[in-house]
Amino acid sequence: MQDITIRPATESDLVAINDIYNHYVRHSNCTYQEEPELIADRRRWFIHHGEKHPVIVAEAGGQVVGWGSLSAFHPRSACRHTVENSVYVQPGQHRRGIGGRLLQELIARAR
Secondary structure (H helix, E strand, O other), X not given: OOOOEEXXXXXXXXXXXXXHHHHHHHHOOOOOOOOOOOHHHHHHHHHOOXXXXXXXXXXXXXXXXXXXXXXXXXXXXXXXXXXXXXXXXXXXXXXXXXXXXXXXXXXXXXX
């Protein structure tokens, strides 16, 4: 297995992030989205994330093989410290520990 690096996502990662996500929109029921995400919408989504709600990627061999994010869960005051996590792994890269590594990093950042 190649070395996996977990790092903050950059705007240059958005096409890979979107491609991975759209695979699951088309081929599974793990997301409630029914139509593929447009790259313009993905860019707007990315702009609304930051240190408090990061987007991270797993990289192997110079390619993004997975990504994760923390998003605000609900706008009500009592939920202001609650987040929703998302973790997606590129098809063909499963069972290599990538999703677990992304989730561990998101948990650490959520604290």
